[in-house]
Amino acid sequence: MKRSVLLLSAGHSCVDVYQGAVPAIVPFLVSERHYDYAAASAVVLAATLLSSVVQPVFGLLTDRWRMPWLIPVAMLLAGFGIAAAGTSGDRMAVWTLVALSGLGVAAYHPASARLARTVTRGDHTAMSWFSLGGNVGFAVAPLLVTPLLAAGGLGATPWLAVPAVAGVLMTVPVTRTPAPARGASGASQGRDDWGMFARLSLVVTFRAVAFFGVSTLLAVVAKQRMDGGSAAGAAALFLLFGGGAVGTVLGGRLAGRYGRVRCARAAYALAVPSVAGVAFLPGPLLLLGVAATAACLFVPFSLQVTLGQDYLPGRVGTAGGVTLGLAVSVGGVVSPALGALADATSPSTALVPVIAAPALAWTVARTLREPEPIETAASSRPAEAPA
Template structure:
């Protein structure tokens, strides 16, 4: 299997997982409508999905730094879908929280190992990682459409149908794992030869790359990722309600806004990889956060249909950095690629949910616009954190070493993702 095919399958599998991150926000209006939840109670569901995921994500990353766990990809994909599928079957609020939390754990388990395997298949390419990240963003984009198609027609008791993408994603990742498993760790990652203690001879591993960890830069990057996550999850949790208020539209207006938010992210992710090749990653991320400040302000304060323009700009601005965060984290922390991947790829999505109940409580006490206004500060803080960050040099093993069999054909092809 060539590198292009591996990245494509991993990207589609990523979409099948991240449907369930987008599904949480997409289900909120239906929980409110059928179960009369307050904003605070509804945002508690987002918290349930995020809390365990936020804790588990770095733990899974650290675990995969010690040993390759490729079986996590199919298992975690199914777990993520199963939790969401069951969440609509019970009227019990605590059980709903439990099922959504189970889905969050599945998503947390998926991201560190999948990012490691995508890095192997793409040979550390920014473009390859952007395509892998694009899959997740398309999953987000599909979530409101999928949830509305399933739940709006038959109510929350039709939610078991939402497990279908998980079943498909678990199957799609298997050919990639078999192909990488046949190469062996020494071929899949040349640096593993100099660090045999970090490899597992039975499965693909990134091993431990040469280079010195820049922990100070990684901490600043992680804080910027957290600020970006707070802005994005805060907006996605309440956007459907807010757009309906600002436009006077019905449920379709809110669903359309979520779709724009997630589809704009798909464009931003691909654009991020291209711009990073033209400038550099740090410059690209810094400029995108400046755009995001203006875009979020417009989303919060501009009324009427023009709000959709600012939703799209916000999405692009917040998603241009998405895949670049991952490769920057991996290069700032070359000895702990799994941990770096877990924090920058998975925690980037989940940690914002920890703040959502505060926004929900503020919205109940005041208004949605008052609750969303502080989110304008989040991309501004991310910009400040990126002002002094250096552009790291990727490990030489990803660019100088002979390409493994899984990527050989991609290197020869004019259309290679690398």
């Protein structure tokens, strides 16, 4: 299992490089293509809007049919869109290519979340390592994109196709994992609790608004407050994504002791002052707010994936697609509004309304209950009598 989890995590990292690459590209669109904040934020919207719309469709498809080929195809599409985006000076072409990359990300997450549940058999720590891969991809993205584009400009984006190819090579062997038997992990026929799942989706959406709000504006805010140029922006984004990686693993460990719902509630409560720190702390103190925000927003990340699957034991692919992909992508919808507010006021001022997002996530999380894991429910059901 360990080898399969490691390969899945590495593949997840390669895919989420392309989500993390979008905010890292924004400063170059502003400086090289003279995008205003609203236009640059619309690029983030392009990466998430199509993904948000089609992600439930891919979840339904993976619940109905085994589609192991979808994972490598989705990875290649995610990489192609970003790799080609910088080669065109036409704004509509850039938005279209970034949207295609978002489509690839949308197709990847439901299928990979279902496969990860099968491989890990619902273990919280193992699932946190799978989710960690995505966070590492986010963290590596600015370190990969910023030096590359600083040296070669936006025309160097074709080199960004390399992670997708590497991810395919690592992930394909795991896609051959046999499908679980009826009643086993990922194939439970228990009752779906759509009410609780809807509440969880709302929590994840508020978390996504907070994360996308911070990540979209953070590079510009860090450059202004720390007077460190593009390096300051890249460092702040790396801390946000890298700190998120630490929070993800920590969440998996804490959940085993205190429970998933309880950990999520505490994390969102602490995220409120943390995001406020990003909005208001001056100079290098900004990084303290960024580190705290990263930890608080990512502790619940992998926990929400297994919570969703346990709320919908009969639709594991759909649940994984929504909690790992759709609700995350919805957060990007607010980016243009925040960009417009930044143009009208300042990037720091535009972060102020983002503080409400974790507060709303905490409020809804208080209504969640801890579900019985799929594997426990399956093992507790009496075996079927032989015919």
